Amino acid sequence: MKHFPFISALVFFIYLGCKQSPGPLPILGESEIVNGDTIFHQIPDFSFLDQYGQPYNQDSVFSKVYVSDFFFTKCPTICPKMAQQLLRVHQKFGHNPEFRILSHSIDPKYDTTEALKKYADKLGVGDSRTWHFLSVPKNEISAIAGKYLAAVQQDSTLEEGFTHTGHFLLIDHKRRIRSFCDGTKPNEVDRLMKEISLLLDEKKPQ
């Protein structure tokens, strides 16, 4: 009995020693080895108009961590659920200058700059400089969605039709896909928010 405090302390320190901090998030998508270097799948350069009518491109997310999704303002089913979940993400990380949300509209005919601004206003994020609603030209939707959802397609049996799946993609400061989740499920978005924190920490200078 007299050894009890000693044993308790020993157990406690062993626990602390064994408890592992979560490792870095994996880099998703196909990679290739070129001259001994691993080249990871990366989101290509892009340039779309945002809800302010301003060009938004790869320089706008330079060295930022961001979440990307595909939606359209007239969608009556999954998009409102996704928007509610992204509002939670915005509420938690919207103040962080190193973080962005990029919502790509797949309906350029109706989702004009004005329509996107109206939609943002309705969500209460009309003045946000963190959340950008992008109008993607019709002939560019397939290519850009394919690049973002490459990781999802690799990891699941996702059907060919990829623009209406409800996924959120987590992209790091080097435009590499680090995680994704079903944006209609609050518990999955909870997990993604923890991963956003991890990525933001990863990005901080050591």
Add this chain to the structure above:
Amino acid sequence: MYRKLVLFGLMFFLMSACKPGASGGISTTELTGLHTELMALHDSTMVKHGVALKLIDQLDQMILSQPEASLDSIRDELDHSNEAMMDWMAEYTDPVTQDSAALNYLRDQLSLMKEIAQAQGSAISGAKTIMEMKK
């Protein structure tokens, strides 16, 4: 007296069963069912929207190297079916009432959505067939 009570009770149950709902004779179950069916069809059609976009991209590449009227035609068919889907969504609004007008509206919308889905399915399979032939 007992028989009268039983008869009265029976009539009450029959009347309750035949009485129209508070929605002017409209079954809310039917309304909900129609709405659910419509939204499910919308979602499955939107999944194919992505498939059509991908095929359009592939057709554009083929047209560049081997321009042909049949390729142009099926490309336009895919494009129109996708446009029809987006136009439908821009026009559609969820009914706010639960009456016969709402029921008729949902029935019309479901029938319209079925036409759009059918046109899209036919354009997709037509495109796949032509592309396979041209390989």
